[in-house]
Amino acid sequence: MKSRTIKVDYLARVEGEGALFVKIRGDKVEDVKLKIFEPPRFFEAFLRGRRYSEAPDITARICGICPIAYQMSAVHAMEDAFGVKVEGPLRDLRRLIYCGEWIESHVLHIYMLHAPDFLGVPDAIHLAREHPQIVQRGLQLKKAGNEIVTVLGGREIHPINVRVGGFYRVPTRGELAPLLERMKWARDAAIETVRWVATLPFPEFEQDYTFVSLRHPDEYPFNEGRLVSNRGLDISVREYDDHFTEEHVEHSNALHSVLKPNTPYFVGPLARYNLNFDRLSPLAQEESRAAGLAEGCRNPFQSIIVRSVETLQACDEAVRLIERYERPDKPRVPVHPRAARGYACTEAPRGTLYHRYRIDESGTIREAKIVPPTSQNQKTIEQDLWQFVPQHLHESQDKLRWQCEQAIRNYDPCISCATHFLKLNLDRE
Amino acid sequence: MGPPMPDTRQPPLLIIGVGNPFRGDDAAGLLAVRQLHSAGLASAQIVEHSGEGASLMEAWKGARAVILIDAVNSGGRPGTICRLDPANKPLPAERFQGSTHAFSIPQAIEMARALNELPAQVVIFGIEGKNFHAGTELSKEVNDALPELVRHVLEEAASIETTLRNGE
Numbered sequence: 001m002k003s004r005t006i007k008v009d010y011l012a013r014v015e016g017e018g019a020l021f022v023k024i025r026g027d028k029v030e031d032v033k034l035k036i037f038e039p040p041r042f043f044e045a046f047l048r049g050r051r052y053s054e055a056p057d058i059t060a061r062i063c064g065i066c067p068i069a070y071q072m073s074a075v076h077a078m079e080d081a082f083g084v085k086v087e088g089p090l091r092d093l094r095r096l097i098y099c100g101e102w103i104e105s106h107v108l109h110i111y112m113l114h115a116p117d118f119l120g121v122p123d124a125i126h127l128a129r130e131h132p133q134i135v136q137r138g139l140q141l142k143k144a145g146n147e148i149v150t151v152l153g154g155r156e157i158h159p160i161n162v163r164v165g166g167f168y169r170v171p172t173r174g175e176l177a178p179l180l181e182r183m184k185w186a187r188d189a190a191i192e193t194v195r196w197v198a199t200l201p202f203p204e205f206e207q208d209y210t211f212v213s214l215r216h217p218d219e220y221p222f223n224e225g226r227l228v229s230n231r232g233l234d235i236s237v238r239e240y241d242d243h244f245t246e247e248h249v250e251h252s253n254a255l256h257s258v259l260k261p262n263t264p265y266f267v268g269p270l271a272r273y274n275l276n277f278d279r280l281s282p283l284a285q286e287e288s289r290a291a292g293l294a295e296g297c298r299n300p301f302q303s304i305i306v307r308s309v310e311t312l313q314a315c316d317e318a319v320r321l322i323e324r325y326e327r328p329d330k331p332r333v334p335v336h337p338r339a340a341r342g343y344a345c346t347e348a349p350r351g352t353l354y355h356r357y358r359i360d361e362s363g364t365i366r367e368a369k370i371v372p373p374t375s376q377n378q379k380t381i382e383q384d385l386w387q388f389v390p391q392h393l394h395e396s397q398d399k400l401r402w403q404c405e406q407a408i409r410n411y412d413p414c415i416s417c418a419t420h421f422l423k424l425n426l427d428r429e
Numbered sequence: 430m431g432p433p434m435p436d437t438r439q440p441p442l443l444i445i446g447v448g449n450p451f452r453g454d455d456a457a458g459l460l461a462v463r464q465l466h467s468a469g470l471a472s473a474q475i476v477e478h479s480g481e482g483a484s485l486m487e488a489w490k491g492a493r494a495v496i497l498i499d500a501v502n503s504g505g506r507p508g509t510i511c512r513l514d515p516a517n518k519p520l521p522a523e524r525f526q527g528s529t530h531a532f533s534i535p536q537a538i539e540m541a542r543a544l545n546e547l548p549a550q551v552v553i554f555g556i557e558g559k560n561f562h563a564g565t566e567l568s569k570e571v572n573d574a575l576p577e578l579v580r581h582v583l584e585e586a587a588s589i590e591t592t593l594r595n596g597e
Contacts, residue, residue, distance in 0.1 A: 132543070
């Protein structure tokens with residue numbers, strides 16, 4: 001019997017740790033093993049014994065691409081524990097900085113990582129040679145997102161201005177003013193992005209997913225809301241552990257999150273879009289319809305369109321937030337630590353990011369639990385590969401491996417955070 | 430495409446330490462640049478960076494010379510220091526283990542080259558890492574090699590500053 005093995009190693013620095021392993025016998029897929037994310041256990045241990053106030057800046061270091069998401073989940077969890085409510089302009093500023101991170105992260109993925117897959121070029125460098133104006137638009141749009149994070153976060157890399165209760169310092173209206181013109185430009189560039197990615201060719205691959213995301217009464221979800229699914233889940237974030245669990249996977253050190261008892265689920269742009277289309281701005285709704293996306297989308301390859309729509313949403317929202325901004329009298333509300341548990345989910349660019357803390361009466365962290373979006377999607381990605389590979393067995397080994405990578409990339413997995421490097425290996429039996 | 434975005438800043442020489450402080454030897458680039466602050470480099474700006482490629486390209490845009498310092502993993506002896514000159518020839522991508530998945534230093538260099546935005550002078554100092562697991566401890570080999578790495582960077586920076594002063 002003809003046997004094929006597809007193996008993609010990512011953690012080149014951790015010997016023998018395979019990221020993707022697909023075993024094919026004849027025309028049948030026999031095994032799919034995926035390990036693309038290392039759970040942040042080191043950080044959970046590192047947080048124990050630290051002050052509650054250190055959590056935002058420590059957890060921000062987990063991911064070089066989405067530090068704001070970690071800061072936001074951390075501050076909301078602490079505020080949940082201490083009964084603190086952040087409202088008005090401070091809440092708006094949090095949404096604004098999250099908009100900046102969504103723009104940065106989504107645009108990086110759309111232009112630099114995902115688009116080359118559909119254009120038949122090996123990478124974004126080839127894209128830059130053939131279509132420099134498109135790549136320049138992507139770089140400028142990403143930069144616009146960076147600028148929001150830099151102005152509000154205090155610096156571009158590893159922002160440090162976010163704290164429990166608000167910010168260390170809040171900008172004046174004048175300091176935000178230059179961002180307004182920038183974000184209006186970005187909104188136009190985002191519209192062009194949606195229209196551009198809508199023209200890409202997509203493989204037909206629709207699955208019956210269980211989507212999970214936050215849902216807010218009035219807003220497209222960033223910081224707050226209830227956790228909902230398309231299968232009837234509707235819970236407060238405090239009930240997360242009653243409904244979700246991490247399964248230990250025997251063949252690797254990976255943990256797979258499942259909806260109890262054993263259902264893989266899907267977090268991220270596609271899930272948010274499917275569960276919150278009615279919360280998108282009229283402009284984002286109009287452009288997604290024009291791009292040919294229905295109110296529901298079940299093809300993960302089209303997540304590049306959804307990411308573009310969310311980029312537009314973030315730009316549109318940023319314009320609104322900047323226009324109505326009035327500097328608050330104080331940069332934060334008072335915080336009084338107490339012995340308590342705190343829970344939060346926020347919507348990182350890649351999906352729902354859960355933090356849970358147990359704090360003692362002195363404000364010291366006794367226990368921390370962090371579930372990033374990529375670890376929640378791992379099992380769903382495996383399921384996709386079980387379905388996807390049999391449809392493409394006629395392809396050459398190289399092409400099939402590349403298509404498997406593409407199927408993983410649909411989820412914008414947070415692999416670049418683990419280390420900067422990854423290595424691909426092809427192993428034929 | 431919308432109107433072009435304005436360009437701002439730049440110091441003539443940018444020294445960028447790249448790494449993740451919670452990934453063992455990957456922190457080497459950051460630790461090296463932290464030791465440069467007291468060295469009295471006249472025209473250099475010193476930056477710590479995560480290594481994400483697109484923002485690296487923004488960081489060095491308009492600079493005349495760039496020195497990058499990063500941990501590498503090419504299977505060599507831990508602590509070994511290498512010097513690469515990508516302005517004149519493409520980087521050996523395997524040394525940085527780059528692929529189409531990640532957008533990191535080699536991709537940023539090649540994309541900047543494709544877009545005619547690569548600074549005239551780019552030098553990369555790589556230090557071979559041993560342990561890249563989650564944690565804040567450096568391996569002994571990398572820790573022992575840090576002073577030599579800093580010395581190399583300072584010599585390079587002094588040489589670049591002289592060149593820049595002479596208007597070459």
